[in-house]
Amino acid sequence: MHTRPRILVIEDDFVSQQIIAQCLEKHGFRVSCATDGESGLAQLSHDSIDAVITDYMMPRLDGIGLLKKMKEKPIAVPLIMMTAHGSIPNAVHAIQLGAADYLTKPVNPDELIVILQQVLQEREWRSEIEPWRDEAGGEAHFSNIIYKSRAMQQVCQLVADLAAMDSTVLIQGETGTGKEMIAKAIHSHSRRKDGPLIGFNCAALSENLIESELFGHEKGAFTGAIKTRIGRFEQADGGTLFLDEVGDMPPATQAKLLRVLQEKEFERVGSNATIKVDVRIITATNKDLHQVVRDEKFREDLFYRLNVVLIQVPPLRERLEDLPPLALYFLQEYVNRCNKEINDVEDGAIQLFLAQPWPGNVRELQNVIERCVVLEKEHVLRKRTVASCLQLGFPQNKTAVFQLGNSYHEVKDELLDRFDRDYIITFLKKYDGNITKAAKAAGLGYRNFYEKMKKHGINKWEFKHKSV
Amino acid sequence: MEHVDLSYLIKLAEGNKQFVNEVINSFIELTPRYVQEVRHQCEAKNWPGLQASAHRFKSAVKYFGLNETAQIIETIEANATEPADRQNLLELIASMNANYEVALNELKNILNNFDLQPQH
Numbered sequence: 254m255h256t257r258p259r260i261l262v263i264e265d266d267f268v269s270q271q272i273i274a275q276c277l278e279k280h281g282f283r284v285s286c287a288t289d290g291e292s293g294l295a296q297l298s299h300d301s302i303d304a305v306i307t308d309y310m311m312p313r314l315d316g317i318g319l320l321k322k323m324k325e326k327p328i329a330v331p332l333i334m335m336t337a338h339g340s341i342p343n344a345v346h347a348i349q350l351g352a353a354d355y356l357t358k359p360v361n362p363d364e365l366i367v368i369l370q371q372v373l374q375e376r377e378w379r380s381e382i383e384p385w386r387d388e389a390g391g392e393a394h395f396s397n398i399i400y401k402s403r404a405m406q407q408v409c410q411l412v413a414d415l416a417a418m419d420s421t422v423l424i425q426g427e428t429g430t431g432k433e434m435i436a437k438a439i440h441s442h443s444r445r446k447d448g449p450l451i452g453f454n455c456a457a458l459s460e461n462l463i464e465s466e467l468f469g470h471e472k473g474a475f476t477g478a479i480k481t482r483i484g485r486f487e488q489a490d491g492g493t494l495f496l497d498e499v500g501d502m503p504p505a506t507q508a509k510l511l512r513v514l515q516e517k518e519f520e521r522v523g524s525n526a527t528i529k530v531d532v533r534i535i536t537a538t539n540k541d542l543h544q545v546v547r548d549e550k551f552r553e554d555l556f557y558r559l560n561v562v563l564i565q566v567p568p569l570r571e572r573l574e575d576l577p578p579l580a581l582y583f584l585q586e587y588v589n590r591c592n593k594e595i596n597d598v599e600d601g602a603i604q605l606f607l608a609q610p611w612p613g614n615v616r617e618l619q620n621v622i623e624r625c626v627v628l629e630k631e632h633v634l635r636k637r638t639v640a641s642c643l644q645l646g647f648p649q650n651k652t653a654v655f656q657l658g659n660s661y662h663e664v665k666d667e668l669l670d671r672f673d674r675d676y677i678i679t680f681l682k683k684y685d686g687n688i689t690k691a692a693k694a695a696g697l698g699y700r701n702f703y704e705k706m707k708k709h710g711i712n713k714w715e716f717k718h719k720s721v
Numbered sequence: 722m723e724h725v726d727l728s729y730l731i732k733l734a735e736g737n738k739q740f741v742n743e744v745i746n747s748f749i750e751l752t753p754r755y756v757q758e759v760r761h762q763c764e765a766k767n768w769p770g771l772q773a774s775a776h777r778f779k780s781a782v783k784y785f786g787l788n789e790t791a792q793i794i795e796t797i798e799a800n801a802t803e804p805a806d807r808q809n810l811l812e813l814i815a816s817m818n819a820n821y822e823v824a825l826n827e828l829k830n831i832l833n834n835f836d837l838q839p840q841h
Contacts, residue, residue: 265773266755268747268781275740276733310776337779337795359783362733 258303258373259283263293263319264335265311269358273306276362282369290314290322297328304372305332306356306365309343320350331372335360341481348488349449357480364479398431398438399579402572408435411564416442421514423499423559424537426566429616432537433497435564440493445533448492453485456501463506465522474523486519486530493533499559500538500545504552511555534559569611569618576611576618577603583619584634587626595626597633605639620710627708628670641667674709677702678716686716723820725827726786744784745828752781756821759797763810771801771810782821785828790820 260282264270267288274284285300287293291314293307309316316334323332331353336343344355353372356365398409415422416439424432433452440450458466461475469484485494496502502510513519518529536559538545545551569576580603588595611617624642625634680691692702706713727741734740755778762771779794797813800806 264780266777266780267751268744268784271744271747272730272733272784275744279735308780310773312773337776358780359729 257281257283259285259301260369261285261287261293261296261300261302261305261307261330263287263290263305263307263311263316265289265308269308269360273360273365276360276365277369280366290316290319294319294322294328297323297330298326302330303376304353304369305330306369307332307334308358309334309336309340309347317347317350320347320352324351331376333368333372341483345483345487345490348483349490349492351449355483361479398434399575399582400572401574401578402567404567404572405575408564408566411562412438413442415439415562415564417444419443419445419533421533421559421561422535422564423542423562424535424564424566425542426537426539427568427612427614428539429614430566430568431615432539432566433495435566436493436495436535436537439535440495440533443493443533445492449489450493450495451485451489452495452497454497455506456498460503460505463503464509467506468509468519468521470522471524474521478523481521484521486513486532487528489532490530491532493535496534496536498538499536500540500542500551502551507552507555511552511558514555514558569614573607576606579615579618580606580622583622584626587623591626593626593629594632595629595634599633599635602634602636602639605636605643609643616712620712623710627710670709673705674711677705677709677711681706681711681713681716684716686713688713722823723787723789725824725831727831729784729786742832745832748781748785749825749828749832752778752821752825755781756818759794759817760814763797763801763807763814766805766807768801768803768805772798775801782824785824787820787824790817790824793817793820 260277262270262273262277262284264273264286265288270286270288274286277284285296285302287296289311290307293305294314296302297305305319307316307319314322316332320332320334323330332351334344334347334352334355335358336347336355337358340357344352344357347355353375354368356368398405400406400409412435422436422439424435426432436452437450440446453466455463465474465478465482465484467484467486469482469487470478472478472481496510509519513530513532514534517531518527520527542551542556542560546553546556581598584595584598587593606618606621613620621642625638628642629635629638676695677691680695681688684690684694688703688706689699692699695702697705705711730741730744755774758774759771759778762768762774775794775798779791779798782790782794793813793816797810797817800810800813
């Protein structure tokens with residue numbers, strides 16, 4: 254069901270509260286209000302809230318206190334902090350503690366809506382990857398990583414050894430092997446565990462935007478820089494910065510990153526003021542970075558800086574003994590999530606999984622199992638359902654589905670499902686995983702398109718690196 | 722002496738006069754209490770309380786373009802820390818109050834002759 258996002262506005266000045274609420278309602282949001290952090294927290298605990306916009310200074314529980322309480326509980330709702338004009342240190346502090354963004358008062362209505370939409374989109378993206386993150390990394394306790402293989406045992410041992418150090422780490426592995434999960438485990442066992450873990454995908458943005466995202470920018474530094482923005486390095490101060498797909502970083506940014514690694518300092522775009530940070534860098538790539546260096550697409554000096562410790566995450570096909578426990582874990586996860594009653598697996602079903610090459614690795618396995626759970630109508634996960642779901646991932650004869658002996662309606666539903674899935678994939682491929690663009694080109698609304706992706710277990714990040 | 726500037730509210734309202742009316746009404750109804758609270762906290766030498774109440778009042782005045790008043794309040798907020806100069810704070814509050822009274826009357830007049838035109 255399509256519902257409008259509900260935003261909680263926490264502001265002790267009723268005049269400001271009224272103004273912000275009006276601005277949000279005008280743009281189609283539903284609004285709840287609170288006058289202090291404590292009553293806001295109570296609402297967050299009981300109501301379904303999609304984002305919080307809160308004042309920094311409030312009676313009883315201020316904005317920072319609220320952020321900390323939300324983290325403790327935990328309440329995973331993005332929070333936008335409103336600070337007084339010019340109080341950037343407060344904004345930096347809030348973002349380091351986990352605020353999604355900040356606004357200066359008096360709030361600019363256009364800026365408010367743009368930031369809120371970005372934050373909600375980010376939340377949607379997070380909800381896509383969170384199940385995967387949670388699965389193997391749990392809340393980053395790598396002892397919870399599900400594995401049986403010796404190869405993963407070695408990876409986990411290395412992660413344990415690294416936790417006590419502050420070394421820069423390079424994680425290499427194919428798409429879907431769980432590189433981000435490994436980074437999270439390293440951070441959460443390091444001395445920086447109480448500091449922030451900030452992630453950034455170097456392949457997701459253009460060169461100019463990457464610099465602005467990583468190093469921040471000053472208001473007016475370029476067209477569209479409507480306010481000072483704090484970059485990921487500043488956000489990660491005292492913690493860890495995880496740079497995913499580092500092999501795709503543009504050359505100019507590579508030079509700047511090298512300087513941060515050497516000097517521990519940088520400047521925001523459009524500023525001469527040098528900012529010093531204490532950040533541990535963990536990078537990841539699905540490429541052979543040494544080869545990228547040989548191809549002269551990556552700086553050799555940067556490569557050696559990043560490659561202090563290398564963790565090679567093996568692909569799923571090379572550690573098939575991990576597949577059964579992973580499959581059963583995902584099955585349980587989706588059975589709970591989809592409120593299904595599947596309490597057994599038919600003999601031979603796991604063998605069907607074991608026979609696959611899994612080019613998309615654990616993430617692909619997860620997606621297939623989600624699909625199996627959605628489509629299974631019995632209390633047992635049948636071989637027939639598994640076979641059907643596995644075939645969907647590969648080029649096939651469209652009549653194959655008829656041979657499964659299903660009823661007319663089952664076959665029709667199945668074919669329509671296939672059509673839906675193939676259609677969505679085609680557009681995501683064309684637009685490199687950009688849902689907004691793909692949905693627009695397909696003539697579908699963003700939410701409708703996204704719901705279809707979710708239904709079919711399609712992850713947009715699998716389409717971000719089609720050239721690899 | 723500065724004047725009320727409703728351009729922000731009018732832009733936000735996009736022609737919805739009732740909304741502007743409601744916000745002005747809220748300001749007229751609520752802010753006397755805010756001002757009283759600022760004065761009370763200063764007299765009670767409750768500096769964190771003064772900071773909080775000044776901060777709340779500052780938020781409200783900014784939406785009415787009362788930048789000079791907002792600056793005075795900001796100074797009050799910044800100076801309300803141990804060891805605070807109470808006399809200086811009371812003078813700042815008096816200055817804030819003088820500005821505020823003018824703005825309040827201006828808003829009451831606007832409300833009485835309510836016919837807002839977009840301001841450019």
